[in-house]
Amino acid sequence: MTDDIDQPAGFELTNLGPGPSGLMAKIPEPVRAFFARPVVRGIIAGLLIAASMPPWGWWPLAFAGIAVFDLLLAGASVKQRLGRGFVTGLALFVPTISWISQLTFPGYLIASLAYALMVGVAAMAVPPHWGRRPALIGAWVLCESLRSAWPFGGVPLSLLAVGQVAGPYAPIARVGGVLLIAVATLALGLFFSAALSGEPRRVMVIPLLASALLSLLAMVAPKGTDTGRTVDVAYVQGGGPQGTRAINTDERKVFERHLEASQDVPPGLDLVLWPEDVVDTDRTVQEAEEGRELEELAAQLDATLIVGTVEGVSNEEFRNSSQVVTAEGEWIDQFIKVQRVPFGEFVPFRTLIEKVAPDTLASRDATVSHQSGLLTTPEAKLATVISWEVFFGHRARSGVAAGGEILYNPTNGATYTGTLVQTQQVASTRLRAIETGRWAVQVSPTGFSAFVSPTGEVFQRSSQVHPRVEVRRGMPLRDGETWYVRWGDTPARVLAVLLLAAGWVLDRRWRNRPLDLGPVKGGWGRLRLPGA
Template identity: 45%
Template sequence: MSPPSDAPRRQNLARGALALGAGVLVALSLPPWGFWPLALIGVVLFDVSLGADPTRRQRFAFGWLFGAGWMFIGMGWMIQLTGPGYIAAGVIFGGFHSVAAGLAPDGKWRVLGRPALHTLAEALRFSFPFGGVPLASMGMSQVGGPIAPVVTVGGVILITWVVFQLGTLASAALSARTVPTAWPGATLMWSLTAATVAVIGVAYVAPDGDSTGETLTIAAVQGGGEQGTSALDVPSRLVTERHLDATATIEPDPELDLVLWPENAIDVVTFETSDIAQQIVDEARRLDVPISVGLTEDVVIDGKRRYTNAQVVIAPDGEIVSRYDKVRRVPFGEYVPLRGVLERITSAVDRVGDAVPGTTPAILELPTGEQLSAVISWEVFFGGRVREGVELGGSAVINPTNGASYTGTIVQTQQVASSRLRAMETGRWVVQVAPTGFTAFVSPDGTVVERTSQREQKVLTHEIELRDGFTWYTSLGDAPFIVALLAAAIASMVLGGRFDWVRRRSPA
């Protein structure tokens, strides 16, 4: 009797390696590596690794390997924030794609179910747990590609579906050429292809807002300094002085309308009574324009020391015209989820302060009446935060941020990509300003018009167009597309027989 062949085992390992490699390709399509076709190739290879009729174990295992290859590389920045959190995030978010692959039907209905379920896995990642981690998104990978305008219709959710749908259809078409049994799904394949192409085509003619005929000239101030440093490494006063020095290089100009500083440029107990506030007022008076600065202030709530993270607008006469406090805080960066539990395990959580979440709308108003959609740092990764300010009348978007604590460029380049996505989604200019880079001006079509380098001290000055009117994404948001994807996923599972076990177990 001959020994059993280990060929099936080797084939299974090869398919698992292909799924992992597919996830890696998606990661490499993201900034800072960014080559957008790799995401489509990755989805094609992932679908090939699954095949038309995988076993249950293969579906869950290959789905996790795909998600892990994508997340562990694409979110490599997180290890600098929290090593255990980085591992947990990779495992959990890989698990989302494991469940998506496990639930998706086989056979011809996979071309409908797999894209819908994997897009829903991403939608879940953007909001859960702890408010979500929407970095390393499929939308970022496509921001420089031909399907980027899709975000004006349905944001990152819709463009994610388009990538998964195109990749799955391409894989199914390859299968249909070699496996005759795949041809019964030809009608479904052509219908989905037509629908996907239609979505891309509509995006190119969809409304993208209108010019108000007014402009705003903004000087975005980058103070400079080393990357990979935290507030514990660099005195906050030094950060402030770098930005004061950079601001001092700006010459008075009647065309200038606003000087913009980044997040956390000032750290004081109480801003209004500080000497730094007077220095800001002196500069605003010298230039005869308002200055918007990012500041943190100490507060005591219920006997516990906490802090606020805000952006304020200071007029030349010293009045604080408007203020926005950051609403979405960074988990493990600006607060610690489950702090009471984690404090019993490690003292490392004591290094993380507890920011007070803001409650006001995402709007800042200038003394002359212009309204700007304001999102601080992390918030720019969430399309809904920018939408809120634009819906309330924001004619441009500002994103004061602080990525100084991260070495490398993963976070910084992904943030620029997110600013590009938010610009296209809303049809507004986006001004991103950071203490050590990257500071950038992004036009409504997602073009980076100007950008600084890391660490340099520089002031970028640019005239931006103020705009009104809504894109479809601004009007609709994510909800309609999530509902449509849920409907498609459920329909595919029902028609694909994924719920047959319920009927088999039901009494006759």
């Protein structure tokens, strides 16, 4: 503290304040010394936030991680904030996006370092003193917003909301999506930070009231409404091994597993939903033998069948889509995927990466459409988000705004072993259901598959690897707009900018205030902090 104050010649400052206060004073000195190491605190902060997310899912740990991170930035220089933010980001992303290594290990390393650097830059944007806490909320939210859009179209994983969908802040999604959940989560974490610092109650109560206000807004916000119509729906999970790739998989066997599993679909249903990419053809599916078999299956089931297809376009491109075939054998609608998986469905810097890891790359890139995602069937309109698209709130919002009455997420996680990306996808489907006020169906060839209510409750979740058919009768079709469908992420982004600006205004006022040192020889000591 004394090094930060311009002292008059011959004037020495001593006993400027007590030692650790509040809860910190109760922590043994060796433990405080351990936490005093910035690298250790940064790693702990990142790991706590990571542990709040699926598959670990200990969502309260996010508040502890945020509190540690906030205290780590207190009084730090710009360079220190960059480094400490980078370490925290690295500890967060290395475990939570490790699934990317199963697509490309070089891409995983690049992504981990790049996103950790983003957290470091966000920390640089946070003033170190009085305005730190509102600015930290704003900077973190803007960082999440940026990662959700750039680079490579965005990688919106490891967001605070992915963990908090299991906690009490989940309903805030219908107000302002994942970014507003992040605001509430950060605010409560900062409340605990203030408590650890032994700060006055008036300081502690501000973030607590902010998070409570957002929860109250979620209680009164529109939730969507039932139309009075229902549908009977089945999902078909064909099963099969994990850790497979297209280049070493018999595509016909994948298709046949789903044909076989579909024999367990009971009669009298309206919709039968298949996963993504379980029908793989060199030309359009209608021209292939698989197309005729699907027409026969729809007729046998006497139901509308929606299947995930991958069709060859050229030696350089393929088309990933969901297509609708009716019980009469008519192909009536198709949605082509918009949001592609980086390093999976297209390869950034292909010419560079081919030189160091050619065997890990997809040989073709997926085409891109500009469709809303709406699939229209005789029974219902489905807002469709194919696989990766479920991580993007704006994709589900687009399909619902176009008239979607149900959310449909056909996916294919067979490439990935374990449960990391699969559990994060279920969490994201829950977020999309709450954001839009719609029932959702997620279906995967190897799991997880599930039905999700508009409140985010999960029903009939499958296990992994094994075949599974689940039926949900009387699923309500819904309409109406939530606030998130109406306004998207814009309100949360505006709030983040305002909080960041407010933080710097408060910091400037703090720096410009005179520092009253009390009585000294010859009068009262009043100093200004450097930078005033």
